[in-house]
């Protein structure tokens with residue numbers, strides 16, 4: 001369970017006391033505010049706070065007084081224009097603060113995104129919970145034979161059972177040792193900041209992660225992508241759903257131009273033009289490397 005009944009009661013209490021505000025409010029985001037979205041076996045994503053909505057993007061782009069909205073369709077068109085032409089600062093006017101509970105090895109990938117503000121649960125100050133990520137059977141896969149950075153066939157039978165046993169046993173044993181070292185029963189008890197060091201990377205940590213919409217889109221483009229590791233991708237996909245509800249026009253433009261769109265190099269544009277005019281273009285006469293050509297063919301057939 002990602003949250004306890006007591007934590008759920010705190011969330012319910014927060015949601016039960018709305019306050020009137022003059023600030024921009026996104027009805028879609030209000031529905032998510034404070035709610036815990038479960039991710040993986042013990043993880044979660046929830047929105048703690050946010051600033052702005054779709055209108056805030058166009059308001060900033062026009063440097064308007066008041067809401068500055070001309071019409072809803074006008075706003076949508078402007079947002080699409082801004083996204084299409086890589087204008088970033090109007091999207092930076094919206095911000096969101098997430099509470100994320102995630103395995104440490106996922107946190108290591110996540111923290112590489114430097115354009116956010118982070119505050120992590122202190123394992124120097126507090127004792128970590130006995131919560132470890134154990135992959136679901138369908139995620140327990142062998143090393144990929146085609147992609148060094150990926151997984152292939154799902155493990156089966158005895159091998160799958162053995163791997164799960166090892167993961168569970170190692171997690172429990174290291175947590176038992178963690179508790180034994182911390183214990184002040186008949187001994188001084190090792191400092192929390194030291195006792196944590198033998199805990200495995202599948203233990204859960206938590207943080208508050210605040211980011212503007214432009215950099216959130218950048219994060220989601222990289223981490224909701226099929227090339228991203230499944231574990232971080234599930235978080236990104238949950239956040240995609242939340243962002244869609246928060247800023248529907250901006251998210252639709254992001255989905256269209258970034259998630260679903262494709263970038264072409266000058267050589268790619270040239271190859272496509274030559275193909276459209278009926279020429280047979282091959283890797284050899286395209287000027288592209290083998291890797292580029294593979295990706296070009298995968299995209300364009």
Ligand SMILES: Cc1cc2nc3c(=O)[nH]c(=O)nc-3n(C[C@H](O)[C@H](O)[C@H](O)COP(=O)(O)OP(=O)(O)OC[C@H]3O[C@@H](n4cnc5c(N)ncnc54)[C@H](O)[C@@H]3O)c2cc1C
Nearest residue numbers: 109112113114115116149215218219222223225227228229
């Ligand atoms: C599928 C995948 C595989 C990966 N594999 C590896 C790997 O094997 N090893 C590894 O080390 N990393 C790996 N990474 C991490 C990757 O290289 C980036 O560090 C990570 O995705 C963060 O991207 P970013 O720097 O664009 O994002 P952010 O840090 O959020 O930055 C956003 C943008 O802000 C700008 N910016 C931010 N900080 C600076 C700065 N100090 N100077 C200049 N510009 C800045 C850049 O334009 C940057 O693109 C991988 C990422 C993905 C998605």
